[in-house]
C-alpha cells in the first residue's frame with residue numbers, strides 16, 4: 001500500500017508562517033495544510049478515509065494548551081474536545097507556543113519538524129521576556145525550572 005506523501009514545506013512555507021505568526025490557535029489550519037489520514041491507518045472501519053483532514057476530537061490540543069492550563073475555568077464553556085472548541089476557548093489569547101499543532105495526530109510530521117527547527121527558538125525567547133510578570137507565576141516557575149536544568 002503506498003504511504004501517504006507528507007506536505008512539502010517549501011510549497012506551504014509562506015502561508016504556514018502567516019498562520020504561525022497570527023495570534024490564534026494554529027492547530028486546525030496546520031491540520032488542513034497537512035496530507036490527512038495515512039492509507040495504513042488502523043481504525044476499525046471499512047471506508048477508505050485516506051487523505052481526510054478532519055479533527056478527530058481526540059482533545060490532545062485542548063489538554064496541552066498552556067493558556068487553558070493557566071486558566072482552567074475557560075474550559076467550563078464547553079466539554080467538546082475539538083480544534084473548534086480550542087479556538088472558542090482560547091481565541092486571541094493564544095500564546096503562539098505551537099504545542100497544539102505539535103500534539104495533533106492529523107498535522108504532518110514535516111510541519112511539526114518545521115515548527116521545531118524554525119520557530120521554537122522564537123517561542124522560547126518570547127516566553128523568556130515574560131519572566132517576572134506577576135500575572136504569570138506558573139510561567140515563571142516553569143521557565144526558571146527549565147533554565148536551571150541547563
Ligand code: SF4
Nearest residue numbers: 065094095097098100
Ligand atoms: S497550545 Fe499554544 S499555540 Fe495552541 S492554542 Fe494553546 S497557547 Fe495557542
Ligand code: SF4
Nearest residue numbers: 055056058059061104
Ligand atoms: S489534536 Fe485532536 S482534537 Fe485537536 S485538532 Fe488535532 S485531531 Fe482535533
